[in-house]
Amino acid sequence: MEPRYNDLQACAISPAAPLVIVDVDEVLAQFMRGFGAFIERHGFELRVDRFALFQNIYRPGETEHLDLIAGKALFDDFFRDGADDLLPALGAADALADLSTHAEVVILTNAPEHGRMARIKWLKTHGFDYPLIINSGPKGPPAAELAARTSGPAVFIDDLLPQLESVAEKAPRVGRFQMVSDERLRPFAPSAPDRHVRIDEWPALKAAIEERLSA
Numbered sequence: 001m002e003p004r005y006n007d008l009q010a011c012a013i014s015p016a017a018p019l020v021i022v023d024v025d026e027v028l029a030q031f032m033r034g035f036g037a038f039i040e041r042h043g044f045e046l047r048v049d050r051f052a053l054f055q056n057i058y059r060p061g062e063t064e065h066l067d068l069i070a071g072k073a074l075f076d077d078f079f080r081d082g083a084d085d086l087l088p089a090l091g092a093a094d095a096l097a098d099l100s101t102h103a104e105v106v107i108l109t110n111a112p113e114h115g116r117m118a119r120i121k122w123l124k125t126h127g128f129d130y131p132l133i134i135n136s137g138p139k140g141p142p143a144a145e146l147a148a149r150t151s152g153p154a155v156f157i158d159d160l161l162p163q164l165e166s167v168a169e170k171a172p173r174v175g176r177f178q179m180v181s182d183e184r185l186r187p188f189a190p191s192a193p194d195r196h197v198r199i200d201e202w203p204a205l206k207a208a209i210e211e212r213l214s215a
């Protein structure tokens with residue numbers, strides 16, 4: 001049985017509620033900061049000089065990044081054991097708390113399945129107590145399915161351009177917002193502001209989402 005599929009099936013949306021579909025890493029959570037702190041304790045360093053993940057991991061003093069298999073292993077460990085290093089994005093919990101007074105919030109994250117328990121605990125600890133869907137691959141299909149469960153307006157927030165493009169293709173009536181919480185990553189993050197609104201700070205993002213949901 002496919003657990004990810006069950007998450008989506010189990011997610012009940014009120015039939016007329018406005019809907020907020022929101023990513024975790026670099027949107028609710030300061031992923032790169034947390035991952036950097038985690039790998040530092042394991043003797044590596046993260047250099048944020050491009051919009052990448054495994055290609056940014058180095059052994060101190062070296063100029064060639066760590067090989068991708070070793071990088072992937074650190075990434076997998078982080079999802080299992082790194083929750084203490086992961087801090088929430090500034091203002092995210094307050095913004096979602098406000099939005100949730102008149103909209104339903106659903107968290108749609110691409111996390112490895114082995115990180116499920118740690119992720120659930122992290123979200124609850126930091127005030128993100130909303131239904132969670134652990135997805136893998138493009139988010140357009142699950143976003144379309146969620147949005148189809150309500151006649152109300154829907155929005156989608158993610159840091160990754162390909163995910164925003166996926167939602168534009170599969171769920172064109174869902175409003176799209178790009179948010180990159182890490183200040184160092186912001187200049188490197190590919191974006192297309194003509195197609196997907198880009199706002200990197202939660203207070204301003206929340207205001208834009210509210211406007212879209214009430215339009």
Ligand SMILES: [Mg+2]
Pocket residue numbers: 023024025026027158159160
């Ligand atoms: Mg993300």
